[in-house]
Amino acid sequence: xxxxxxxxxxxxxxxxxxxxxxxxxxxxxxxxxxxxxxxxxxxxxxxxxxxxxxxxxxxxxxxxxxxxxxxxxxxxxxxxxxxxxxxxxxxxxxxxxxxxxxxxxxxxxxxxxxxxxxxxxxxxxxxxxxxxxxxxxxxxxxxxxxxxxxxxxxxxxxxxxxxxxxxxxxxxxxxxxxxxxxxxxxxxxxxxxxxxxxxxxxxxxxxxxx
Numbered sequence: 001x002x003x004x005x006x007x008x009x010x011x012x013x014x015x016x017x018x019x020x021x022x023x024x025x026x027x028x029x030x031x032x033x034x035x036x037x038x039x040x041x042x043x044x045x046x047x048x049x050x051x052x053x054x055x056x057x058x059x060x061x062x063x064x065x066x067x068x069x070x071x072x073x074x075x076x077x078x079x080x081x082x083x084x085x086x087x088x089x090x091x092x093x094x095x096x097x098x099x100x101x102x103x104x105x106x107x108x109x110x111x112x113x114x115x116x117x118x119x120x121x122x123x124x125x126x127x128x129x130x131x132x133x134x135x136x137x138x139x140x141x142x143x144x145x146x147x148x149x150x151x152x153x154x155x156x157x158x159x160x161x162x163x164x165x166x167x168x169x170x171x172x173x174x175x176x177x178x179x180x181x182x183x184x185x186x187x188x189x190x191x192x193x194x195x196x197x198x199x200x201x202x203x204x205x206x207x208x209x210x
């Protein structure tokens with residue numbers, strides 16, 4: 001079974017004015033599809049690996065043959081990261097985290113506003129292409145981390161709770177080189193219910209199937 005591109009859980013234009021329809025079509029239909037295609041190509045001779053849910057695959061890179069490990073890391077990470085990213089965005093704007101996740105954020109960072117500030121700083125600190133993440137470690141503690149390119153926190157044994165794609169393809173059509181404006185827009189469109197469900201679970205699936 002080959003990996004497939006998941007549908008967006010909302011219309012391409014649903015996140016406007018924060019993310020425009022053209023960017024969503026390009027990002028989802030072209031960039032994400034390319035990661036899926038390249039991952040399937042890398043694993044064509046290894047059906048036992050392509051049967052794994054992509055999040056499990058990214059958590060078990062040590063089992064991937066050395067000759068294809070880089071391709072799987074890059075394209076598998078791209079597939080896993082984007083499959084989660086679409087679910088973490090919502091057309092229901094300007095909500096806040098609640099319940100255990102909100103309590104954990106307040107406890108770890110001091111307040112929601114302080115968390116937003118630290119996460120924003122992490123997002124702006126990524127040199128070139130990469131991601132900023134709120135993750136949960138094996139003890140359940142929240143941390144802010146960044147990854148380069150399409151590296152996944154799953155490969156480091158971390159559960160992604162919230163993630164922001166800061167590759168230029170995620171924002172350049174609308175925001176050009178103004179990454180801070182894109183990060184500012186992100187706070188309006190977070191699906192905090194999805195983030196909370198990931199925080200509450202050991203490892204929630206991210207909506208992709210092999």
